[in-house]
Every structure is written in C-alpha cells, then in structure tokens.
Amino acid sequence: MSFIGIEDVSLRYGGADGTLAVQDCTLAIERGEFVALVGPSGCGKSTLLKMVSGLELPSAGSVYLDGHEVAGPQHGIGIAFQNATLLPWRTTLDNVLLPLEVSREYRASFRRNRAEHVERARGLLRTVGLDEFREHAPYQLSGGMQQRANLCRALIHEPDLLLLDEPFAALDAFTREELWGVLQQLFMDRRFTVILVTHDLRESVYLADTVHVVSKRPGRIVKSRRIELPRPRTLEMTFEPGFVDIVHELRDAISEIRAS
Amino acid sequence: MTDATKQRLAPWIATAALFLVWELACRVFGVPEFILPTPSASFAALFEFFDAVMFNASFTLWVTLVGFAIAVVFGLALGVLVGASALTYAALYPILIGFNAIPKVAIVPILVIWFGIGAVPAILTAFLISFFPIVVNVATGIATLEPELKDVLRSLGARPMDILLKVGLPRSMPYFFASLKVAVTLAFVGSIISETIAGNRGIGYLMMQASSSFRVPLVFAGLIVVAVMGVGMYAVFAYIERRMTGWAFRGQA
Ligand SMILES: Nc1ncnc2c1ncn2[C@@H]1O[C@H](COP(=O)(O)OP(=O)(O)OP(=O)(O)O)[C@@H](O)[C@H]1O
Ligand SMILES: [Mg+2]
Numbered sequence: 001m002s003f004i005g006i007e008d009v010s011l012r013y014g015g016a017d018g019t020l021a022v023q024d025c026t027l028a029i030e031r032g033e034f035v036a037l038v039g040p041s042g043c044g045k046s047t048l049l050k051m052v053s054g055l056e057l058p059s060a061g062s063v064y065l066d067g068h069e070v071a072g073p074q075h076g077i078g079i080a081f082q083n084a085t086l087l088p089w090r091t092t093l094d095n096v097l098l099p100l101e102v103s104r105e106y107r108a109s110f111r112r113n114r115a116e117h118v119e120r121a122r123g124l125l126r127t128v129g130l131d132e133f134r135e136h137a138p139y140q141l142s143g144g145m146q147q148r149a150n151l152c153r154a155l156i157h158e159p160d161l162l163l164l165d166e167p168f169a170a171l172d173a174f175t176r177e178e179l180w181g182v183l184q185q186l187f188m189d190r191r192f193t194v195i196l197v198t199h200d201l202r203e204s205v206y207l208a209d210t211v212h213v214v215s216k217r218p219g220r221i222v223k224s225r226r227i228e229l230p231r232p233r234t235l236e237m238t239f240e241p242g243f244v245d246i247v248h249e250l251r252d253a254i255s256e257i258r259a260s
Numbered sequence: 261m262t263d264a265t266k267q268r269l270a271p272w273i274a275t276a277a278l279f280l281v282w283e284l285a286c287r288v289f290g291v292p293e294f295i296l297p298t299p300s301a302s303f304a305a306l307f308e309f310f311d312a313v314m315f316n317a318s319f320t321l322w323v324t325l326v327g328f329a330i331a332v333v334f335g336l337a338l339g340v341l342v343g344a345s346a347l348t349y350a351a352l353y354p355i356l357i358g359f360n361a362i363p364k365v366a367i368v369p370i371l372v373i374w375f376g377i378g379a380v381p382a383i384l385t386a387f388l389i390s391f392f393p394i395v396v397n398v399a400t401g402i403a404t405l406e407p408e409l410k411d412v413l414r415s416l417g418a419r420p421m422d423i424l425l426k427v428g429l430p431r432s433m434p435y436f437f438a439s440l441k442v443a444v445t446l447a448f449v450g451s452i453i454s455e456t457i458a459g460n461r462g463i464g465y466l467m468m469q470a471s472s473s474f475r476v477p478l479v480f481a482g483l484i485v486v487a488v489m490g491v492g493m494y495a496v497f498a499y500i501e502r503r504m505t506g507w508a509f510r511g512q513a
Contacts, residue, residue, distance in 0.1 A: 053415050075417045085409040089430050089507040102418035102426060137507060157416070 001067060003031035003193055009061035011047055021047040023218035034187055034194045036204035036211045040258055044219030045197040049163050053077050075104060078154035082166040084146040086138040093134035096121045096152045103157050124152040128182050144175035164196045177235055180206050184232060201247045206233055213253045223253045297477040306481035317485050320451055320462040323379050327386025328447040335391040339398025344424060360392045365453055372458045382454040389450035390443040397439035401432020434508035437501035444493045
C-alpha cells in the first residue's frame, strides 16, 4: 500500500449546490516521494492538499495516510503556504520553535529539553542560511528569508510529510531558484515525503519525482509524468534539452486542458 | 528648522492659532460674553476659580479612570470571548451592537435610581460608554487570524487555549492598545454626562452650576480643562501603545 492513497475522492464546498472542487480523484504517493501538482487556477489543488492533511474531509471517497484513513487534522505533517505568516512579535528562532510549543507530541519534551530543541532549530536555520538572523524580527527579513524561516517552521517537528502550497509564488525569479536548491537539499538530507502545489512548471520539474497534472475544476489527475533526472539537480540542468522537453510536454498538457 | 522639529511644534502652533482666531473673532464681531466668551476671559475664570476647578477636575479624572479600568478588564475578557469562536461571535455581537446604540444619557437616570447621586453612576457611565471599542478591537484582533496560520496550528494539534495565548492574544494587542486611546476619551464623555445630569461633584457638575448662574467663561474654563485631560490621557495611552507593541509599527519610528 502506498504512503498516501487518494481514492475516488470528491469534495463539494458549501452544501448540495455548492462548488464541486474535486471529483473522483485518484492518486498514490510513495514514502519519500517528491510530488508536484500543477494545473489551471481554481482547479482544486489546494483542496487536495487540505484533504491529505485532514483539514477538509472528502464528501465522497477516502484518503489514506500511512495505512490509516484520514478522518480529521493529521499531526505528523508540516505545512507551508505562499504567505509565510510568521508571528511579527517573535524572533525568527522563536517562530521556528512555535510548532514545538503547541504540538501535542512535542510540548512536554520541549519544556524539558529546550536547549536541545533550540540546537535543532538552529541546525535547520543554518541549513537554509538563516542562523545569523535568528534573533531578527520577521519584518527585518526579506521575503525570501521569511519563506526560508517558514520552511524551517514546517519542518522543525520532523514531519514525515511536507505540504507546500505555492510557497515560492510571491518571490522574484532569482530568490525562487535559490530556494529550489534549499528545498532540494532539505529533501535529500531528510527524505520526507513532499506534495508541492505550484504554477511554475520549471519548478515542478526541477524538484519533483513525479508531476501530476490536474484537470479544470472539478479536479482530477489527467496526466502523471515521472521525472527521472538525477539529484542533486542544478539550475544548469533546467536549460538542457531533456529538461526543457519535459516542461514543454507539461505545458502542452495544461494548454489542452485550458482549451477544452 | 528640521522636519522633526516642525512636526513637534505643529500641534502647539495649531492650538495657539485656534485660540487666536477665537479671541479675534469674539473681539472683532463683539460677541457678548454670555454667548461665547473669549479664551482670555475663559482662562481668567479658570485662574479665578482655580481651586474649585482643580478639585472637581481631579474628582472627574478619578471617576473616569476607575470606570475606564473596569472597561479595560471587562472589555478584554468579553473581547476574548467574542473573538475566540464563531459561535460566541454570532451569539454576542448583535447584543453588543444593540447595546452600543443606546444613548448612555438615557441610562444615567436609571443608574441614579439604582445607586443614588454621586460617584457610582458616573463611574458606571464611563465604563458603559468606553468598553465597546475595546471589545470590538480585541475580538477583531483574535478573529482575523490568517486562515493559513490557523491551518498550520490545527495540523499541529494545537489546543484552542494555546492558540489563544500564543497567537490570538498577542496578535490582538495592537488593536487593544489602539482602542484604549479612543476608549479613555469616551470614558471622559461618560463621566461628564453623568455629572452634568445627576452629580454633586466633578467638572460636569461645576459646568452645570456655572451655566445656571450664567458664568459662561467658567463653563468654557471647564471645557478647556476637560479637553486638556482628554488629550493628556490620549497621549499617555498612545505612548503605552508604542512601548508595548513596537513590533506592530515595524520599526517605522
Ligand atoms: N473554503 C471554500 N469554500 C467554498 N469554495 C471553496 C473553498 N475553497 C476553495 N473553494 C473553491 O473550490 C475550487 C478549488 O479551489 P482550490 O483553492 O482548491 O483551487 P486551486 O487549484 O488551489 O487554485 P489556485 O491555483 O488558484 O490556488 C475553487 O473554485 C474555489 O472557489
Ligand atoms: Mg491554491
């Protein structure tokens, strides 16, 4: 059985005549796999993420996570959105530590061994190049730095699954490409499972093991493309023909969906 | 002169200009003193009755601050309750709006029936008129938590109490302190209304007495003192706001 099984899942928002966001969607994700979801705007990608995390429950069908059916908010998950939502009154380090203070699994251990957890948080911050900014307030960080801190916050409780909803969409092209590298490094070091929602096809091909293309609303998976490029992938690779061909292939698939 | 000095001087110059225009207008148009006294006549009255004015003003200040203190405690608690869940929000918000729409002048006679003439009705009126902005602001601060952050916290299994203490309340503090500035000036309105209608002490009572004996400059002296106390309290709470929630000003200062 797969790590994540989405089986014939549908979700309708707001009662019987509400929006049908996802319909009969089926998708399997292996442990340690990096999956990207791409598709037209409003097609239900964020909704799929919410169903995997248990923040929304499907109207029909089932989602399985690690062998159990998802029936409510799941705890071993890290989430990061486009909006970093760091708490402005906390330093970067304290923002990264927030999950440990409130999480069911960690709160007791955090109180007992604070120093140890702080060390772990600093390790993460070091990996993303933010350790010297740990005492800075969020407003003193650039957008890219805030997003790095956001990634650390999503990973501090060592989740098995990382859900990313357009985390780099608000960043400029250079910063975005820098963060691809950061995320890939974290992924290779820790080997969690990732579902990344993105509008950037180069980003999806650079980062993912499998890119799934979602249809127009109501969302279903209409195409799945394995990306066999070796890791670590580099920015130079994104200009090589093999890489560019995959991006074009995905782009064609999405144009077709949009035209239909 | 630097821009910063100009900024600092501007309010004083504007106030002085206001008094000057007032003074000149009264003199040029020969406005009689029992209609609109000049500021100089008002200040003269202020110094003539200085002890009485100070005695009543300090009483009003005390009453106002007691009412305001109750409003702060009550407003904060009710604000947390209203903001903490969609259900309490739906249940309590209409009542609050309705209550806020009632003119507090209409309540003073009832308070007098219940508590008699004196400090208590004035304290309660100050409280009743000033807690509303505090409730609304605290509730807004808590209820407008970013949905993304709410999702992050929910998926960590955070308890509602933790969310409130670690995120909701700190987040509402700028709203809370901003509302204090407004609320404290409203509290003055409340206590003075009450003193005017049914008081035996306080600046409102003094103005009432003065106007019934046609000592209009003394009435204006009272008004000036009230305005000064209002500005003073506003400044105090604006200062506290800056000190307590500097992070919300993003280092603009
Ligand atoms: N909480 C909600 N209540 C009602 N309808 C919703 C809700 N969330 C999303 N929808 C609707 O469901 C559909 C799918 O939304 P979703 O956010 O999953 O799309 P998306 O693929 O993430 O879009 P985008 O790429 O623009 O972020 C949209 O039509 C949206 O209007
Ligand atoms: Mg989305």
